[in-house]
Amino acid sequence: MDRNQAHRNRKRALKTLHFIALFLTMSIICIPGLWIVLNSFRPTVEIMAKPPVWTPSFTLDHYRAMFGGAGAGGVPVFSYFRNSLIVSVVSTAIAILIGMSGGYAFARYRFKGKAGYFVGLMLFRAVPGVALSLPLFIVFAKVGIIDTHLGLILVYVALNVPFTIWLTDGFFRQIPKELHEAAEIDGCTRWQAFWKVEFPVARSGIASAAIFAFLTSWNEFALASQLTRSVGSKTMPVGLLDFTAEFTINWGGMCALAVLMIVPALILTFLVQKHLIAGLTFGGVKG
Amino acid sequence: MIRRRLPQWFVLLLPAFIVIAAVVLIPLIFSLYSSFTPYKLTRPSTLWTWVGTSNYEKILTDAKFWTAFGRTILFLTIVLNVELLLGLGIALMMNKITWGQRTLRTILMFPMMFSPILVGFQFKFIFNDNVGLVNNVLQSLGSDSALPWLVDGKLAMFSIMFAEIWMSTSVFAILILAGLFAMPRDPLEAAKVDGCTPWQSFRHITLPFLMPFIFIAMTIRSLDVARAYDIVQIMTGGGPARRTELLWTLMSRTGYVDARMGLANAMGYISIILSILFTIYFFRKLSAARADLGMEG
């Protein structure tokens, strides 16, 4: 009897502990982001107040200033947003096309040195952005595509192709090869079999690879900060630094821009989470 | 007609090869070359002076470099281990819960999607000695002195690591969780019946099964360890007084601020080799773990 009682108590204690630990973890994950969102709606005086004010008031000033254009010390957020969008969307589209065909090659064909090619491609992804930015800066300056959308798009395509190959390889592997054989017997060419059968079946996986590529471009800083410098090509991560002056930082404005960067990322994350995990683990474990 | 058709796989991979060669390989070759010259951005003609390994010699005898190098290794060791342990813990906790698992898993993924620059900014704000959340809370709780989180060298390093861990623990947690989901039930139940304590069954059954997933996470992480550059750059810029200087910030300072490209490229090469070694190491571990479990494709 006593032993049963003891076990029950222990179980209850563990359950409480489990709950508290989980709650703490989630808080640590959520609070920093919420703090940024909260502060983007607070007037600057309140952010700077000493002693701190804990009952927040509400203002849209930072957003108004942000979208108000470059005047009055404002930051040209609109241009940055547009640049980010153009560069990310175009580079994602190209990277997916190139990466998908590469991933398909790895998933469906046997050839000599396949594993070597695969690891080799991944190693290019491992080159640190800063290290790459030095020579790219010089080469791009020579070619004359520094500070242009084209330059950044090229870089992001190259950056995203290896990882897209990893992911799509995993997704195509999950599709039994009999499917395209059946399609070929049903009268398709290899090309038709791909577009009418294999592509639609892998569609959601490819979409998540695309979103992952998009986010990489959307979030990238190390290369963008060196390869862009004018309003015409700077992306949002680079633009974030505009709020930092020599000694002062416009916290509220930065928070507002941060929110503008996070929201699309969060929405996209929400859409892909399931497939992304599937792609990463399948590609890796069953590789 | 003797024209041989290229194999299809090659045609499919060709665009990938071309774009990577153009944007990564050629610049890398160029930077390898320039790392043997005293190239300065301000004086283009220096590109044609061959100085042999003098840049590398300069680096290898430079205390500043070695400090940054050692700090980078230390930083990576601490950060990756803490991330692994926390990630494992979080995954095990998440695996136990019965309600709202999907929602929590989604929340868990959010930090992964934050731009590193944003993470840096976020924690620069939170650890700000004047208006930051941490100090505000401490002061409201009665502490009267503001802790100089980003000004003191040790505290700054801690803050940066905190930011890095916050951003990347999810990678481990999510992938290990996926491993836990994929894990067959029977061996665990057999172990329970055979009299294993929870710890023993974790140690001898769960953990070996999770190893490939842990190595996938490690491989993915080792692909982008250099993202820490973004965080450091915005939080402290390597300061105060170079106390948080990592290999990557030192390199960018040498290249862009001091305009000594040849020297910076030499450092770049060392950092590239470091990254590649990390990646290869974990890739091999991954293959070995996969082979152990008989999971090869």
Added chain:
Amino acid sequence: MTEVTLSNVIKDYGKSRAVHGIDLGIADGEFAVLVGPSGCGKSTTLRMIAGLEDISGGEISIGGRVVNELPPRERNISMVFQNYALYPHMTVRENLGFSLKIAKKPEGEISKAVHEAADILGLDALMDRRPAELSGGQRQRVAMGRAIVRRPDVFLFDEPLSNLDAKLRTQMRVEIKKLHQKVGNTIIYVTHDQVEAMTLADRIVLMRDGHIVQVGTPLDLFNAPVNTFVATFIGSPPMNLIDGTASGSDAIELVGGLRVPVPSNARGLVRDGQKVRFGFRADNLMPEGHAVQAGGEKAELDLEVTLAEPLGTETVLFTDIAGHEVQAKMLNPRPVRSGERLKFLLMLDKCHVFDAASSDAIRG
């Protein structure tokens, strides 16, 4: 006329040869079954006929037309795969109509053909479901439906029943046979299960190690196996084989000292002293009083039953002749204890003799 002809067809994978120069003619409307243990080259042969594998040597023609270099879509064939290969993103209706849509047939014609196929296979109620929502048997039926919609010259089946449970397999086997009777096309069917081969085939092609071992009707293979491999592969339980030596030209001395006369079909063909294997099926070794055949030569054997397997209509008895396990059948079963000694009758005119060295049959 859509006969299929293979002449000297070879398949190499790198240095190893999977199919060694096969010659085979399959007549129009014939149901041919390629059967053999796994790795015997039967699936590879089928996939070469389908155009899914390159042909390393020789020639394949369908309906008198050489198809060696043609892609699958130009061979006018259809195929049912082992794992069905249904398109997961299409409904049953779309799966069935896919091939006609690719061929750009008019809408009306497609829906008519799809409807007909659905009718034949009883799929009407499932038309708007997706493959994931179907049971194994239903998927199997959709896969067959997809094959008939095209009205191909030749149907190819690649182990289509091996993913089904035993009961469903028997049921689908009947449906495939009915389907063949209804549409009357040439069918080439691959399986590793000899029961499927026996029940379905007009003609069985038995393969081993990339060679054809024997081609013939099921009864040919059952009654006149060309070697011990065929004898043990076809029929259940497998044929009993006992080593022996010819003694004179009309008797065989089995190991253990038992002496039997040479069966009539091999009389005069064995040499004195030749090492042979003596074979007979369980059906031809029966306890006295259970034999159905009245006439013919019989040998009497006094054997101990080691194990009895009652199957209802018959009981399989395991006994032992000089260290060889031998199976016998008891029709009109009664309970038998192990250890019981019974008098058995061996139907000598149903026995076979094989050369021990080459394992080929000795038969006139």
